[in-house]
Amino acid sequence: MLILSSLFSSHLWETVVNPFAAVCNQRRPHITTVQQYYRLFRKDSEPLILGGTVWENQDLGRGLYTVTDDLNVVPGARLTVSPGTVLQFNNGVGMLVQGELARTDLHTSDEMVKFTSAPFVLPHPPNIRLVDDNDNTEVLAGRLEVNIDGQWGTVCNRSWTQHLALLACNQLGLITDPESFENWRIYPSQGDLPMLMDNIRCEEREYDITRCRHDGIIHNIAASCAATEVVGLRCLEPRWSGVRYSLLANPPSVTGQSSMDRWIIEKAGLFDFRIPVFSPALQIDWNYHTFQNLYIRDNFWNGIDVVYNDLTRKPTLGASRFENNRRHGFKIRSPGMTIENVVITGNGQSGIRYKPLVSRELQRDIVTWLERREQPELEANNVVVIPNRNIERLTVYESHLNQRKFLVAKATPDCPLALLDPCIHEISLFASGYEYGLSARIAVQVSC
Structure with a gap:
């Protein structure tokens, strides 16, 4: 101080x-x-x-x-x-x-x-819910109901998409599995509520489907979408x-x-x-x-x-x-x-x-853990980036911290010198030390 x-x-x-x-x-x-x-x-x-x-x-x-x-x-x-x-x-x-x-x-x-x-505690958002055939809302799968301007109703499945299903499950505090169509779309009973939404159009950063652009009652969607064609969701716990x-x-x-x-x-x-x-x-x-x-x-x-x-x-x-x-x-x-x-x-x-x-x-994800480091940290973890003119030989020792080295090959200022020229680099590898009375051996494993 x-x-x-x-x-x-x-x-x-x-x-x-x-x-x-x-x-x-x-x-x-x-x-x-x-x-x-x-x-x-x-x-x-x-x-x-x-x-x-x-x-x-x-x-x-x-x-x-x-x-x-x-x-x-x-x-x-x-x-x-x-x-x-x-x-x-x-x-x-x-x-x-x-x-x-x-x-x-x-x-x-x-x-x-x-x-x-x-x-996990099932959330209950104020403007969206899942309801089963017994009107139970403590469920992960059922009929999707939304609250628009203070009125609860259903959603037409005619233009329903996998992205909207993902968005709705996330809004419910849940997740969905898009691996197969049947995993996220089911056909529930229609219920007694009016149909309020169809042709939902959410932008990239919109996370509340009730606020996305859509066709509603004023577009007379009940006349063009059958009462039985309501959206059902199957969501999962996060x-x-x-x-x-x-x-x-x-x-x-x-x-x-x-x-x-x-x-x-x-x-x-x-x-x-x-x-x-x-x-x-x-x-x-x-x-x-x-x-x-x-x-x-x-x-x-x-x-x-x-x-x-x-x-x-x-x-x-x-x-x-x-x-x-x-x-x-x-x-x-x-x-x-x-x-x-x-x-x-x-x-x-x-x-x-x-x-x-x-x-x-x-x-790439595996290798980037080797690249996202400063040079002293790379050296401390036995990570060597090649080509490097200052390194002509590497020795692997039979010890706990130096028994392995990682060679990361990528374009460096040393090679290639010209953009389209081939890059040829030579490096010698040696093993040092003894284990169980035997001289050291070296093994090389290549992953491309």
Whole structure:
């Protein structure tokens, strides 16, 4: 703190505060000004409310926590969770593990750690509702009724579209699945109310269908739309997003060491309700992990989605259950994973789905986690962008933090020198160290 006195008045002061903080990150410890990093993922005044970035090793004691914002465990940081802990995530909120997620114990407790959705209370907007055949409004599917100028009525389905169905479900505080036509359109009883809306025309930023342009009573829509042709909707409860392990997630220090076990993941699967986009309950971008005693159940999308398996680290999944997930229980896109003593039952489409296709969008999404960083952080996480004239050789060491390196190939100022010239770059790779008395070996896995 710097305090400067005024030359003309002894009671005037100028105070300049420039605090510093140490970030004790395993991969990149550094000193930073407080203003340079995001808010803490947990406040002392609200110890059971979580959300934000985990920069250092943190422990969560046993308790019931509410997650109101995405949790991001950065590379080099560890979040340990006590047995019996429950994390309830708000709708659309998820967790990204770029460091390490672990239990505080290894084998001393059989209590599960649970990640689930926050309790859902059905909203009741003042100008739109769903009604079933018994005039019950506590439903997720039924006849759509709207309030126009103080009068309740129905909507003609003649010009009803999938986009309007999505908009209406969102306005009700719900979501819809556009995967098939029948999933969002049903044919309910007509009811006793007059028909108030037809030919609804909503602009891009309009979220209330009752305020969109439409044909109404003054257009005599009852004469052109049969009374039985009323709109029916089938909506769904919103969910939290799920857990994702990125490329940079801390690898086990010893091959076969469990990354996480005795873990329940349930009621996940909603990534973005507006588009909508859905996500697996557990997604692993680069799998060198060992998971034991997972219980992945009742999720809206896939239970688990493994994109790439690291063939050198022997990834394993054992003693786990995948139950009642709406799509696939287990989706895998590459070989090289050991699956043993697993129960898969009651999933909507298939128990195990092997599909080696990785879309261009998913590939770019995975790689961009390596590119969205400053150079010191790239180096700390063993990410090397090539071509680079200053780098002619790379050495991989047999140690916990340097046993892997990521090479990201893209256009750089070093190559190509001319726009249309071919880019030719050479780099030498070496392995150093010993394990189990054997000299080091190097394995190269290429993903395009």
